[in-house]
Amino acid sequence: MLKKRAKNILDTLGNGFNALMVFKPENIFYLTGFWGESVALCTHDGIKLFVPKLESTRAMNESKYSEIITAERGAGLIKSVIPYLPKHRFYSDCSEYETVQSILPYTNNSNFVINEYLFYNARMFKDDSEIQKIRRASEIIDKLYQVCSEEIRKGVTEKQLQAKLLYEAMKLEGTSTCYPFTLNPFIIAGGANSALPHFETSKREFIDGDFIVVDLTLRYDGYISDATRTFALGNVSHEMSQVYDLVKKSQQQGLECVEQGVECGKVDTACRNLISNSGYGDNFIHSTGHGVGLEVHEQPWIRPNESKKLSKGMVVTVEPGIYIYSKFGVRIEDTILVNEKSNNDLTLTKFSKELLIL
Amino acid sequence: MLKKRAKNILDTLGNGFNALMVFKPENIFYLTGFWGESVALCTHDGIKLFVPKLESTRAMNESKYSEIITAERGAGLIKSVIPYLPKHRFYSDCSEYETVQSILPYTNNSNFVINEYLFYNARMFKDDSEIQKIRRASEIIDKLYQVCSEEIRKGVTEKQLQAKLLYEAMKLEGTSTCYPFTLNPFIIAGGANSALPHFETSKREFIDGDFIVVDLTLRYDGYISDATRTFALGNVSHEMSQVYDLVKKSQQQGLECVEQGVECGKVDTACRNLISNSGYGDNFIHSTGHGVGLEVHEQPWIRPNESKKLSKGMVVTVEPGIYIYSKFGVRIEDTILVNEKSNNDLTLTKFSKELLIL
Secondary structure (H helix, E strand, O other): HHHHHHHHHHHHHOOOOOOOEEOOHHHHHHHHHHOOOOEEEEOOOOOEEEEEEHHHHHHHHHHHOOEEEEEOHHHHHHHHHHHHHHHHOEEEEEEEEEHHHHHHOOOOOOHHEHHHHHHHHOOOOOOOHHHHHHHHHHHHHHHHHHHHHHOOOOOOHHHHHHHHHHHHHHHHHHOOOOOOOOOOOOOEEEEEHEEEEEEEOOEEEEEEEEEEEEEEEEEEEOOOEEEEEEEEEEEOOOHHHHHHHHHHHHHHHHHHHOOOOEHHHHHHHHHHHHHHHHHHHHHHHOOOOOEOOOOEEEEEEOOOOOOEEEEOEEEEOOOOOEOOOOEEEOOEEEEEEEEOOOHHHHHHOOOOOOEOOO | HHHHHHHHHHOOOOOOOOOOEOOHHHHHHHHHHOOOOOEEEEEOOOEEEEEHHHHHHHHHHOOOOOEEEEOOOHHHHHHHHHHHHHHHHEEEEEOHHHHHHHHHHHHOHHHHEEEHHHHHHHHHOHHHHHHHHHHHHHHHHHHHHHHHHHHHHOOOEHHHHHHHHHHHHHOOOOOOOOOOOOOOOOEEHHHHHHHHOOOOOOEEEOOOOOOOOOOEEEEEEEEEEEEEEEEOOOOOOHHHHHHHHHHHHHHHHHHOOOOOOEEEHHHHHHHHHHHHHOOOOOOOOOOOEEOOOOOEEEEEOOOOOOOOOOOOOOOEEEEOOOOOOOOOOEOOOEEEEEEOOOOHHHHHOOOOOOEEOO
């Protein structure tokens, strides 16, 4: 599988382009199985993986199809690939301004094209081995919601629940996804905190009358699954239960839309119309979903007016939400595998979406 | 403190430069207290923080001195700062090639200078509030080594120990540092695995005769501490105990070198010479240390020939190691605060470095 991936990308290049220079850890892992500090150079003859000395034995163990070449760290890694620049015509995922500046003098723009999307486009279609890992990450997430249903009670803090969940996840070999724009592994938001979609898990204790949004992203052997459930503690007001039902129906309509050939924007519309028609349009303050794989957020984007079409093998989230400032929020999210026909059994995360009052 | 930080950087600019455009989450946190998806624009009049709608309330709560401006996500964030480009002369930490390309047409090179080091240079000197957080992260790490001494035994796997340690850390509000070149939060390497400095924590069970390298990086309220201890399980060979003593002495010599005015390269030499003179020079396959703060590795670099001088308020690691391929490895590391005079009490991580045979 790994061997085929670089070949598949190389085959799409055309115009005499015949090589890839790969910098992002996710793309290198996708092509070689090694996650670490390195640069990969792929041609139809094979993959050369440049790694610092302290990584070389690990790279040999983890990337059996690559030729491992030991180099210095940091700028030294870049130096070691420069001699190859005149030999090929490259596409690269290089996104660091400084690295690009250090490479360009040794080539010219017509022989070195920067295009991250080439890699995102390939990674958008998951093969069986990738789906298997996302499936496993999803199973672990389902178990964590079971833990939530046992551990959420008055007086427990968001951070205590978070610690417990990550511990259970790690015992099952799940790890944090390390999304770069947060300091916490999960979003756990109780009471008024749940009205903030990207709340940073705090020391607030759960109290009677809380909605508790639990947004779990989890990695298993590199691959990520992403789900959200909203739990209730004690008394639920009429407004809360109405909003919960609305988000649940909205998510259901979105999931039913997910099949090959459907424009991503249509899935967003399916979720959003129901919420807007019920008067909560201004309270749904994010897009409906995103692709998921080696990164938490990757192509395709499930958002308004997105014309890209879903295809078999994509894995996406559907996650509408309603947020009532200073009171509560509700979000319900699953990760789902796209197939020829819409089918709710294709959600990879399967924990109940009935309102669970604890 | 936060308010002073932007002003201090602005004061160093000169040549009519009067503004900062800040993109990296670490730098934005440093200047505003908010960690998330955003762009910060700093002038002597104050800080404008551009955030997507779903982050705006959190940004208001976490960044009290900034004016919060709501924008679209992703490319929309960049669009919202473009109108400000003609109004000031900027320094920026912008490192994304694509973002730079989208900004440059609206300004010219003489009004928009990309210089990450400006921010690293400021962050290199820790103020009291930063030192306090690194100190707390260090205390948590010390507690985790206590846990290691209780939990390491035959049959326990590296991953099991890792899960337990992260759980204990999170109960004390420590979080993973999310170093981008690894899938695991910690390096836990037993037996022959310990010969790989950046080993990815595995399911291998500890056995009699193991050295177990436990390298813990941990974040507390944004700030990181970093330490390594090497534990022994059961029988320790003569070679193992000799190598352990050598690394311990080497690290001690390095620590004794750490004081204001000393070239970083001298600390590296102090550690390396002892190891080289004992015939293990080729087995010390990484540099001696690095600065630590909002990132695991930041300036200054403790490596051969580094002429940069240590100054009061820097926080650095000293971490020599010896790696015997296919047999074992030893690394001992502390995070230490630089002061006017060398003083071993300035190590922030304080767990015993005597060989602990479990």
